[in-house]
Amino acid sequence: MTTFTIDPRGPFSLYEQGVFGFGQNFDTRWDGVMRLAFCVDGYSAHAGVEVRQDGELLHCEMTGDADPAVVRRQVARVISADHDGHGFAAIGEQDPVIGALQRVRPGLRPPQFYSPYEAAVWSVLSARRPARQMAAVRDALSRAHGTVFTLAGRECPALPAPAQLLRVTEFPGIPELKLRRLHEVAKAALDGQLAIDRLTAMDPDDAMRDLQRLPGIGPFYSALVVIRACGLTDVLPTQEPKALDLVRRLYDLPATPSPQQLAVLAEPWRPYRTWATVLVRAAGARLLESRAAA
Template structure:
């Protein structure tokens, strides 16, 4: 699909935000890795299926001023695509109070200073986050990232954004029509189809998931085949963008917390108590600490769920 740039929309960021930090996160964090979205000359390019309509959109994003982000729509409906970009960059959350959380906790203050302006950068939708969790079960993240990118390139839609072609992940109906992918086990294909049906039927809608109490949203997500506690948290936090969930099943986060807070024997319940001080930005702080953990040279994990 060729580029058709519409009048840019301007998104206001309440609180500190850096598009450069978002782009660096996309480049370096394997589950979200988008080599074709790398920042060039202050711009970030994304392509994705838009929730509910599932039409494919392409966007060009620039930060023109400290509190302003400009979004040009290369393809798709401007209104729906811009709304999704706002959520992807966590600009739909008022972050003005985050500095108060950082001021009250030396660990959060240090992590915030290390990654200034970094907010959670989400999967394009809970649907794509759920697909990632299925693909990544019991294999290395780098291998899962290659499979996900291959799905986008071979079964999604190519969209030109500012002179660069991006591969948009298959919409639910495209995924349902897809034949078995070599290298992907049949059980994973069955579970991917279940995820596609759930997205098509509105069961993975970001706004609907955010309206629920977090425990109920997690329970609903775990009704999907292949979605356990770890995956449900990832979908809610990194797919729907819930800003205030403590990931109780994220081992690498817990390890980083034990190291950063000097509590090597702390239980998950005790770590959750520490995280109470992060409210109402527990998901945001968790991302900062997990990002710090990712920068350390440790063996690459496999998803624990099957």
């Protein structure tokens, strides 16, 4: 087992990430350990990592044969500990709404999908299907064709690497059309189209358009891959109805803001507009409830 530490620089709560439920993680139980099992960047190896927080530092224990330096960088990206968070805290001091949201979910930074490949796989699997149902299918697929790690006493399956996924010709719960689309995602990963360095070097809008060449990846899911898998901090999602409605209520606006109006309102959030939007979605309802009860 290889160990390493990560300094998230600024307010950070592993607990807040651990109980944050989204496409990568529907198990929001918390026992002090974040368990990560994933395809390592490059998509030819797997790793399992246990992450614990001790004060300001994150202590990680890695299982697997992947390059520890690559795994460390990927883990930091997945938990948004690869950017200095002091600047985000400063935005909360300038914007009273963001500051109040930060107090509701102290130290929350956006948890990311493990990689663009895994986000694209999830996009294909979950399209027009109940998310929890497809999370169970993904888990079964990973157990059958990926790698299973035992992390802090729990079995944690990692998604099949692209080459492994291409060998899957049928699987319960995955229709033939979706499986063909998954194979296209796997081929794109093997061709380097889903390499993290390639996508982050592009303008985010260009990266989204590029991803839409993949069957089954439209505007919504291309945005999910770019915004929630590449570790970018300053891409403003403007097409999320829930976030727009929460912004209206939190900022006491007369109507739901248009994308253009949101862009103006969110200008002070730079260079953390992605983080701020995730915080709005994660803590907005709770803040509104506390306002109403006051």
